Amino acid sequence: MTGNYSRFDVPARAANLLLKGARVIDPAIKLDQIVNLHVKDGVLHVISGESVPSGADVIDLRGHWITPGWFDLHVHLREPGKEVAETIATGCMAAMNGGFTGIACMPNTQPPLDDAASVNWVRDQARGFPVEVNVIAAVTRGREGKELVDMSEIVEAGVRAFSDDGGPVKSSAVLRHAVEYSNMLGARIFEHAEDKYLADGGCMNESEWSTRLGVAGIPTIAEAIDVARCVLISEYTGGAIHICHVSARESVEQIRSAKERGLKVTAEVCPHHLLLTDEMCKTFDTNYKMNPPLRGEEDRKACWEAFLDGTLDVYCTDHAPHSWEDKTQEFDVAPFGIVGLETALGLALTHFLNKGMTLETLLDRVVYAPRRILAQDIPSIAEGKPANLTIVDPEHVWKVDPETFKSLSHNTPFGGWEMKGRARGVINRGYALIQTF
Ligand SMILES: [Zn+2]
The missing domain is CATH 3.20.20.140 (Metal-dependent hydrolases)
Known part of the structure; x- marks a missing residue:
């Protein structure tokens, strides 16, 4: 992954982000295509073509998935x-x-x-x-x-x-x-x-x-x-x-x-x-x-x-x-x-x-x-909706190391398991976390 994303390694305001090149998947609205998304003050905009909104942090997500x-x-x-x-x-x-x-x-x-x-x-x-x-x-x-x-x-x-x-x-x-x-x-x-x-x-x-x-x-x-x-x-x-x-x-x-x-x-x-x-x-x-x-x-x-x-x-x-x-x-x-x-x-x-x-x-x-x-609102990847997104790298191969968990506890039976696919980040409530692994 390339681009100016490292400051999102801890949750930062999703003030002006261009999520570029990801496969965007939202089965509820029959969406499954490569499309650029602009998150402005926590709100989603679907960008047609290659335009870059002024001042946006461009995050290259080729090869990634974005889901609700x-x-x-x-x-x-x-x-x-x-x-x-x-x-x-x-x-x-x-x-x-x-x-x-x-x-x-x-x-x-x-x-x-x-x-x-x-x-x-x-x-x-x-x-x-x-x-x-x-x-x-x-x-x-x-x-x-x-x-x-x-x-x-x-x-x-x-x-x-x-x-x-x-x-x-x-x-x-x-x-x-x-x-x-x-x-x-x-x-x-x-x-x-x-x-x-x-x-x-x-x-x-x-x-x-x-x-x-x-x-x-x-x-x-x-x-x-x-x-x-x-x-x-x-x-x-x-x-x-x-x-x-x-x-x-x-x-x-x-x-x-x-x-x-x-x-x-x-x-x-x-x-x-x-x-x-x-x-x-x-x-x-x-x-x-x-x-x-x-x-x-x-x-x-x-x-x-x-x-x-x-x-x-x-x-x-x-x-x-x-x-x-x-x-x-x-x-x-x-x-x-x-x-x-x-x-x-x-x-x-x-x-x-x-x-x-x-x-x-x-x-x-x-x-x-x-x-x-739970009778909660269902997030939707559509123009004007609140950005509530999970970003996935489906090809990333990694091994579970409980010592690296953010949880204070490490009690897992899956330590040492090899995985293919990992969460790259999340965006919700006006904040974004995008990890640089
Ligand atoms: Zn129980």
Whole structure:
């Protein structure tokens, strides 16, 4: 790449930028062509021909793709409470580095995000970044599973999703009321589907591998039973439910049949459940410990097929930073979760794209579907629209080095993996980041 771009290695104002020579792809408006884009004070202009607006920073993006900004629907920022693992600022930097212009963050901080003031506080911390932070608020006060939060106050603050993620909403009565009430407000419940009694004490998939390794298992039905409960509650109330991080074949089947019946059930899948299986746990490397756990090959295949056919609507990371001290404990005591923001795009381009999945479908799963589910505006690469863009170098070959992550935490199972395709930068909210790797 050539051109005057190095000052955009940190987010700078997208005051006057000419993005030159990239393949610009926005399937929603049937756009796929090489065209120059001018970003002026954060607003997009499509330039015909080779004219250069006066004073513009010209960025030569031949060989690159520009798509509408990618969105990660499931992220854990650890602020407030565990700033040693991640802050809102470092989470935004990780998101930018990974090519995301928007994220939705979960409320299981300490204290949990369970009122409008805490939601507004989180959003305020993300000012000055080309990343929108959409807060998913807690379903119950303190995430204690008892009393519903003040949903109308929180929806008024712009929130469209509620979750007690980290765990399920244990009481079916509370879940039912949460779905009914959020539905009235045009919002949606995001359920971490897990029957805590069935999962009790488990720290990997219940399988031949858990038996061999002598590790307590979490059966697939611990997830699928809660998915079935959510489907029934959605059907009974007419309300919308989103199933987080689906990992099991039985869950996929429940979701598929719910969709066939026209229910308002949506779901998401994470890269690790599409690429890894429980056999990886045999090294006792805690970077293979997450919840829901890595499953067997049958489950992995079922998730992949459901991801392809749209039964699983969204590709997201469940980015779960943990400090080195926490994550290097023994397998059975280490916390669940891995970081994902800085590897998701590379994994998708390397392992999904043109291996059964088209770019149009992939963009649906990471650009359009997450925003539809959160009832957010869909970015469009059209004249006069706000510039909300992800710039991708599809040919760049690189190796994942967790030490170079912008995230404060490095707990990934993908360290050392070779990738083809990397985020060159993001533009959003009037700011641009363009990396000089
Ligand atoms: Zn979860």
